[in-house]
Structure formats: structure tokens, C-alpha cells
Amino acid sequence: MTFTRYAIYFAPPAKADWTVFATSWLGWDMESGTQVAHPPVDGVDVAAVTKVPRKYGLHATMKPPFRLRDGQSFEALQQACETLATDQAPVTLDGLEIARLGRFLALRPVGDTAALNALAAACVTELDRFRAPASEGELARRRATNLTPEQDAHLIRWGYPYVLDAFRFHITLSGKLDKPSLAATETALQAHLGPLLPKPFQINDLALMGEAEDGRFHLIHRYALSS
Template sequence: MTFTRYAIYFAPPHGVAWSRFGTSWLGWDMETGEALPHPEVGGLDIAAITATPRKYGLHATMKPPMRLAEGCSQADLETACATLAASQAPVTLEGLQLARLGRFLALRPLGDESALNALAAACVRDLDPFRAPAPEAELERRRANGLSPEQEQNLLSWGYPYVLDQFRFHITLTGKLPKPDLPAVEAALQAHLIPLLPAPFALTDLALMGEDAEGRFHLIHRYALTG
């Protein structure tokens, strides 16, 4: 398969209960490249609730999607990912919790995030030589909602505003919801997903992802953190 962009994700283990539910909730399995039926939960229109994040799959972004720089190949990127993962240790936190990020719902980590943030920063910095400059139209789209001076500098330096000191690890579960809809969706996730979440929560590998021509992301390879 030919990919238009690449990204580095935390991708939850494929076979565990919380990952199975979350993948079905979104309706896209990155590992198999298959659309999935949504669970029937509380009469919710889950297809509509998850329409925006579906194509990205159940994940947390560590290195945002990027086009390959001229002269770089997927094989080169795979080698760099293996080298990076071999230099980084696994990260363990207390667990995960459901959180509101504006009008989105996501899973956020519990506990000290410093090691997690350092791992994400290494992904951003070490793999940046493989990133082609973002088109001007993409930069303007990122600026549309307003950026702080630090976010603007990140956009220019790294192609994305919310990296390094602006990074917040999160596993997106919904699109932007109308405020009146948030409590019902929160309640459904609290009832069906939260009891399945691991405690502690461990991040033991990095996932190289590829975006297909329709904008859906596929798992290319997992790289164990062995540093």
C-alpha cells in the first residue's frame, strides 16, 4: 500500500478488552485495516459522535502526521523508528481517565507525565529530518483557531503547534460535541470503557502509521521500547 503521510502513535495493544471496545467505538481497526460495527450503547448515534476521529483509529499521537521529505523513503523512516525505540525505555503511569478537552472526550493519563512527555519530544525531534515542510494552506488551517506565540513557533519549527511543551497525551474518543450531548456520551463511556482500562497503564512500543489515499491510518509496524 502507498501512503500519503506517516505518523508515530501510541497504539493500544490489539487484543485487550479496552482496546477492542475503543476500536469498535470508533469503527476503524488500524491493525487490520477494516471498518467495524459500532457497539449499541444507550441509543447514542456513535457513528456521528466518532465521525471525525474514526479515520485516525484508537491512538495517541506522538509524532504528528507528516509527508516524507524529499530523498527519504519509508524504509529509511522504518530504520529510524527502530533506532529511536531502541534508545527509549517503556513508560508506566498510574492509569487512564476520561477527560473533556474542550468539547471533545478523550482518555488522559493519571500520574507523573514527565517520562511520557520526554518520549513524545524524542519522537518529534529525532524523526523530524524525515518531515517535508507543510504546505502553506495547512499552516493557515492550523492558525485558524488562534495560536499562542509558542504554538506558532512550534508550527514553524516542527509542522504542528501542540508538541514539546504544548503536548498533552490523549486518546481521542469523539469529535467536537454539542455541549448538551456531552453528559450522555460521558456516561456511556464511563459505564462501558472505564471499567476496562488498565491500572497501571504501560506504553511499551511505538507504532509507525501510514495514511492511505482516503485518509485512513494503518499500522505499519510496532517498535518495542528497549532503551
């Protein structure tokens, strides 16, 4: 399969109960590269509320999607991912919770996130030699969201505004919703997904992802954190 962009994600463990439900909720299994049926949820049009995040699959972004820089190879990127993971330790947090981030819903970590943030920062900085510079169109699109000066500086340096000190680990569960839909969807997720969420929550590997030509993301390989 040919990929147009790559990314480093946290990809939840495929067989965990919460992963199975949340993958079905989004409707795209990035591990198998297949569409999956949405769960029936009273009062919520699951297909509609998950339309925007579906193509990315169930994940948290550690290094945002990037095109491969000229002169760099996919094989070299794979080796660098393995080296990075070998130098990083697994991360354990107290758990996950369903939270509102503006007008969308996501899973957010509970507990001290210092080690998690450091892991994400390592992904951004240590693999950046593989990232092609952002185009003028990409920069303009990002700047249309009213970035702070700090976020704009990250955009110029790292190709994405919400990294390093602006990073917030989250696993997206919906697109932007109006207030009634936001409330109904949050209630449904608390009922169906809330009881399944892990306590503690562990990150034991990093996932190299590829974006296919149709815009869907596929899991290429998991690299175990083993420092």
C-alpha cells in the same frame, strides 16, 4: 499499499479488553485495516459522535502526521524508528481516565507524565529530518485556530503547534459535541469503557502509521521500547 503521510502513534495493545471496546466504539481497526461494527449504546449515536476521529483509529499521537521529505526514503524512516525505540525505555503511568478536552472526549493519563512527555518529544525531534516542510495552506489552516505565539513557533519549527511543552497525551474518543451530547456520551463511556481501563497503564512500543489515499490510517509496524 501507498501512503500519503506517516505518523508515530501510541497504538493500544490490540487484544486488551479496553482496546477491543474502544476500537469498536470508533469503528475503524487500524491494526487490521478494517471497519468494525459500533457497539449498541442506549441514548448515543455512536457513529455520529465518532465520525471525525474514526479515520485515525484508536491512538495517541506522538509525532503528528507528515509527508516524507524529498530525498528521504520509507526504508530509512523505518530504520530510524527502530533506532529511536531501541534508545527509549517503556513508560508506566498510574492509569487512564475518561476526560473532557474542550468539547470532545478522550482518554488521558493518570500519574506523572514526565517520562511520557520526554518520549513524545524524542519522537518529534529525532524523526523530524523525515518531515517535509508544511505548505502555506497547512500553516494558514493551523493558524486559523488562534494559536499562541509559542504554538505558532512550534508550527513553524516542527510542522505542528501542539508539541514539546504544548503536548498533551490523549486518545481521542469523539468529535466536538454540543453540551447535551457531550454529557450523554461521557456517561455512556464511563459505564462501558471506564471499568475496562488499565491500572497501571503501560506504553511498551511505538507504532509507525501510514495514511492511505482515502484518509484512513493503517498500522505499519510496532517498534518495542527497549532501552
